[in-house]
Structures are given as C-alpha cells and as structure tokens.
Amino acid sequence: xxxxxxxxxxxxxxxxxxxxxxxxxxxxxxxxxxxxxxxxxxxxxxxxxxxxxxxxxxxxxxxxxxxxxxxxxxxxxxxxxxxxxxxxxxxxxxxxxxxxxxxxxxxxxxxxxxxxxxxxxxxxxxxxxxxxxxxxxxxxxxxxxxxxxxxxxxxxxxxxxxxxxxxxxxxxxxxxxxxxxxxxxxxxxxxxxxxxxxxxxxxxxxxxxxxxxxxxxxxxxxxxxxxxxxxxxxxxxxxxxxxxxxxxxxxxxxxxxxxxxxxxxxxxxxxxxxxxxxxxxxxxxxxxxxxxxxxxxxxxxxxxxxxxxxxxxxxxxxxxxxxxxxxxxxxxxxxxxxxxxxxxxxxxxxxxxxxxx
Numbered sequence: 001x002x003x004x005x006x007x008x009x010x011x012x013x014x015x016x017x018x019x020x021x022x023x024x025x026x027x028x029x030x031x032x033x034x035x036x037x038x039x040x041x042x043x044x045x046x047x048x049x050x051x052x053x054x055x056x057x058x059x060x061x062x063x064x065x066x067x068x069x070x071x072x073x074x075x076x077x078x079x080x081x082x083x084x085x086x087x088x089x090x091x092x093x094x095x096x097x098x099x100x101x102x103x104x105x106x107x108x109x110x111x112x113x114x115x116x117x118x119x120x121x122x123x124x125x126x127x128x129x130x131x132x133x134x135x136x137x138x139x140x141x142x143x144x145x146x147x148x149x150x151x152x153x154x155x156x157x158x159x160x161x162x163x164x165x166x167x168x169x170x171x172x173x174x175x176x177x178x179x180x181x182x183x184x185x186x187x188x189x190x191x192x193x194x195x196x197x198x199x200x201x202x203x204x205x206x207x208x209x210x211x212x213x214x215x216x217x218x219x220x221x222x223x224x225x226x227x228x229x230x231x232x233x234x235x236x237x238x239x240x241x242x243x244x245x246x247x248x249x250x251x252x253x254x255x256x257x258x259x260x261x262x263x264x265x266x267x268x269x270x271x272x273x274x275x276x277x278x279x280x281x282x283x284x285x286x287x288x289x290x291x292x293x294x295x296x297x298x299x300x301x302x303x304x305x306x307x308x309x310x311x312x313x314x315x316x317x318x319x320x321x322x323x324x325x326x327x328x329x330x331x332x333x334x335x336x337x338x339x340x341x342x343x344x345x346x347x348x349x350x351x352x353x354x355x356x357x
Contacts, residue, residue: 002099003029005075009056009065010034013083014041016163021049023086027095028079034069042083060176063138070137080130084163085111091157098131098155106150107131109157110302115164120346126305127154142176143193154302170200188217192228199231204238211235215248226259226304233265242273242281259304260295260311267291267318292319313344320347329354 006028010017021031031051035043036058046053056068070078077099081087098107108127115122129146138144174197180190195210211232218225229252236245249266256262270288274281295315300308307314320335333354339347 002077002096003075004077004079004095004099005030005032005073007032007066007069007073007078007080008034008083009036009062009069010038010042010046010083011036011058012038012040012042014038014045016083016086017042017045018049020081020083020086021046021051023088024079024081025049027087027092029075030073032069032072032078034065034072036065060179061141062176063140063144066138066144070132070134073134076134078132078134078136080132081159082161082163084167085159085161087157088112088160089156089158091155094156095131098153104133104150105153106133106136106146106148107155107157108152109155109159111159111161113164114160114162123308124306125302125308127302130159131155131157140190141180142173143189145189170197173197174201186217188214188219188222189224191217192224192231195228195235196231199235204235208232208235208239208241212244220255226256226262229256230259230261230265233262233269237265237269237272240272240276242277245269245273258298258301259306260298260301260315261304261306263291263294263298264307264310264315264318267295267315271318271322288322289319292316292322309342309344313339313342313347316342317344317347317350320350324350324354 004027006024010033025031031046031049033043033046033051033053034056035053036056043053052072054069054072056065058065066080106129109130111126111128113124113126115124129152132146133150136146136148136150139147174194177190177194177197181187181194184190191210191214195207195214198204198207198210211228214228215232218228229248233245233248236248249269252262267288270284270291274285274288292315295311298311300306300311316335316339320332320339323335324332333351336347336351336354340351
C-alpha cells in the first residue's frame, strides 16, 4: 500500500499544533515534525501524537528547513501543512485515490484563509501544492515554492488557516525576501511577494513600486499573475495613481474577464476615481455599476484565488452603496436585502438604519 507522511516545520506552536495533528492523524501513516528552536511545549505535543521529532538549526531559509523535513520522511508521498492550518473535511478517500493513480501529479489542497479587512472578518480561498511525491524539493528562502515539472491537480481537500489573525509575520518575511532579491534582482515572484509585504504594512508607495516591477516581468500565464494584478490594482487605487490604474484595467479586462475579484477591484477603483475627479472622469460613471454587476454574473469562483463574497454579497452591498449615493433608495434597499439574505452583517446594519429613517 502506498504510504503518506505529514511533514511539518514548526517553532513555538503549542497553541495550534494539537489541532492540526488531530485533524490528520487518521489520514497519514507517519508524522514528521522538524522543530527550528521551540521554547514552549511544541515538541511534547508532537510526541504525544506519535510524531518523529527532529531539530533543525534555523538559518533564515524556509526551503532548507522544509527540504530537511522531507528528507526525514520514509513514505512514498508527503502532505505538507503548517501548524496554523487544519483539515476540515472528510478527505481520506480522496487522498488515497489520488496516491494510487499511475500518473504522478502534485496535489493541490483548497485552503481557506481567515483575515481582517476594513475591520471585518473575511475569507479567501486558494489552491496550494501540498501533496507531494517523494523526491520533490522546495526552493526560495521565504514563500518557498516546489521545484518540479509534474502537473498539478486540484483535490477536494479543505484546509482552514487562521494564522493571519493571530500573528504578524510581515517584517520577518520582508527581510528574508529582500535577501532573496539581492541574489536574484529580476525574480518576478520575489518582487511580487515584497510588494505584498509592503501592502500588508500599508506602505503603499513601496508596494506599488515592487508590484510594477513584478508586473513588467511576470509571464503571461504565470500561476500567480491574477493575484498580482488584483493586488496591484488595489494598491494604485490606494495611492490614487489613477491613470496607471486605468491602463492596468484596459490591459487586463480581457484576460481576467471571468474573475470576480478583478471586477470587484475595478468597481471600487472607479468609485474613487470618479468621486475624486468628477468633471474629468464622469464619462466612466456607468462602469461602477457594470463592474459589480459583472461580479454577480460570474459569481463566487474556484477558478482563481478569491475572496469569498466578491461574486455575491460584497458586490450586492456595493451596488446598494452605489444606488443609495445616487438617491435610488428603493433600489439600494433591494441590493442590501439580497446581501443581507446571504448573512452579510454590513448589509443587515445598513437596512436597519434605513428602516429607522
């Protein structure tokens, strides 16, 4: 029978580790834990689940640590998780069917990320390569990627991730990424990740600079290009780099025609653009409504990494805001109600306020 190991690198994860291991202990044949310097109960918790625990001196290189962990596995396949992730669906049969296939592929899990935006809890989904045949290695000091030409396959393995809520790792990641960039100044992916860290730190001028460099270099069919365009558009909106944003939308509106996140970002961009310079850009006014309606026509999607609601309740809510600003109160209430029916809290609050008026 084909064997499967859970392979992890950890440090001071006593808060999360037990939850992660509990979610997969009946799925895997062995558990490999590589500790990079814990001073809490992390290693004791790992041992209580029967894990094989190894120590690795941290050298500011996630790939080095992950590759060391993979080398300790004796299994045919490896499932790679972080301590702040845990499996939330019944997926053992899915995994076993995948492992027994004749053709070797990389299995991509569906990860649900919980994060805070504008004071609200939001959820994003992405597909990540985490089910790896023996021999596959990682490259990259941080935001490491697997190095293989094997094809990918999306699998019905759902993993929840709430690490963005609990910790802020932007400074650590940024320092490692800048070190990586010194070695490879034209690495489009590293440039993108640096831009993301500056965006998370709300240093939008710096973020825009790195996103622009990445955008100039990124291959047309790169797996992360969609994310780059959306992050870049939000950033130029925040910086009011409006002409740059207009050009970006014009260049991408065809290739990203089926992305609700792209059209959602476009709708917000056009709102800021027009209300900041009414006389200059009033001819673009219909594009606000068109962008959010396009989001609804596409719906929430699994094709791209996506924030939950951009194809449903978030777009409905913003259509409500749009029509309320125009004085179309009845139409606004209609959109708010549809968003409220999907349990969107801001729409529920707005309806309560309008009903009191």
